Amino acid sequence: MTDQKPKLKKPRGVARLVDGKCIACGARCQSVCPVNCVEMTDSGEPIIEGVKCIGCQKCVKICPASALEMYFSPEELKILAELAASAAPVEEEVDPEAAALARKLAEYRGVWVFVEQTEGEPAKVSWELLGVGAGLASTLGVELCALVIGYEVETLCSEAFAHGASKVYLLDAPVYRHYRTEAYVEGCCHLIEKYKPEVILMGATGMGRDLAGAIATRVATGLTADCTGLAIDDKRNLMQTRPAFGGNIMATIMCDKFRPQMATVRPNVMPMPERKEGAQGVVIRDPFVVPEESVLTKVIEIIRDAHSKSAVDITGAEFIISGGRGLMGPENFAMLQELADELGGVVGASRSAVDAGWMPGDRQVGQTGKTVRPKIYIACGISGAIQHLVGMQDSDMVIAINRDKSAPIFEVATYGIVGDLFQVVPAITKKIRELKQSRK
Ligand SMILES: Cc1cc2nc3c(=O)[nH]c(=O)nc-3n(C[C@H](O)[C@H](O)[C@H](O)COP(=O)(O)OP(=O)(O)OC[C@H]3O[C@@H](n4cnc5c(N)ncnc54)[C@H](O)[C@@H]3O)c2cc1C
Ligand code: SF4
């Protein structure tokens, strides 16, 4: 049997001011103190209430003038010396603030994906999010769950299982038939408060953006919109990557002190997971119903936009021929349409082309337009600004046609054609027609 040495507690000390070094920076030390033991004098110097100080060292670390230091009493110095000299196990005192935070965060477990639906029709982005959510849940060692809200939408549960969820939280009642912010926020917040998920993902669609913002405000947590990358760090934090400063840098944002961690992702940014036919899971039918009289918004009638019937959804297209400022004018987009017709594709545009009024806004690809992921993306007369690239760089194949061989579009292109698009595009269309003809 071996004797167990008693554990010595490592003293934490208290902060104190080093005479003459404070530069009165504006009370940074006071602002970081978690136990409010720093008072400021009229001349802007701190007075630290030693008995309240828990020795967290936050003020010492933030001080720009090295004007604060940790003070240890002679007894504490003796213990520190003993600890340094011996191999006795050290019992680190736990920072009470950090411990309370860790306890709070540990109450939240599970990755949830909001399944967006309109009149029972699911939005494809929900399944894409279940795909990325599966990776996050596996890293965290938790369940991947879907959140289904609507009326007579139980069939969506089996769809959610087929796309990777192992559990579905279901709110099914007439009050949830049409999307209304108040009813959906109440319903979602009820489930969040009851089951405490640590991550919630939603589509960056009209509905998702509206709902996510309202929920994050209600449950007092952070929300990162339009993420292009999601991962988990070694402290279970969701690393949410998205373009920032007009798309010129990619920022990774974390919400390390609040739960749940909420993120929205645009359609087509994440790959669609493989469908597992017949996959089963658990359905938690929650009886929570928002009283209809408490919902101020009433849906009287749904009037379909006449334009929407003729509108082209470039996000679902397999072939996109996009034109930029190099097209020189709206009339030249007919040339791209001819090529698109031969391929069974659609015509897209850069923002410059849209801003010039050459193409409608719903054709714009990029950061402030649509995110697309076609099989083939043909960029004609588009320079390849980062704001355009973030909307199309995940296409299976990119073909760039540009007369400037140093155009950035060539950096993401699978095939690059340096040449005049007014010669290259008709030549490609002609070749495709000939090939089709020869196969008849
Ligand atoms: C906050 C913010 C958000 C933005 N969001 C978007 C967005 O969502 N989508 C987007 O596209 N942009 C967006 N932009 C704008 C973006 O920065 C670029 O200005 C825009 O993408 C440039 O469009 P373009 O490539 O058509 O034009 P240009 O940059 O002018 O490029 C035209 C290209 O055509 C080539 N060319 C000219 N004539 C020919 C020819 N005959 N044959 C072959 N090549 C030819 C030229 O060599 C050139 O490379 C955004 C900008 C900001 C600041
Ligand atoms: S060491 Fe921590 S608790 Fe003590 S004064 Fe500085 S910030 Fe406050």
Ligand code: SF4
């Ligand atoms: S942070 Fe440092 S310089 Fe700033 S007020 Fe506190 S002691 Fe002075």
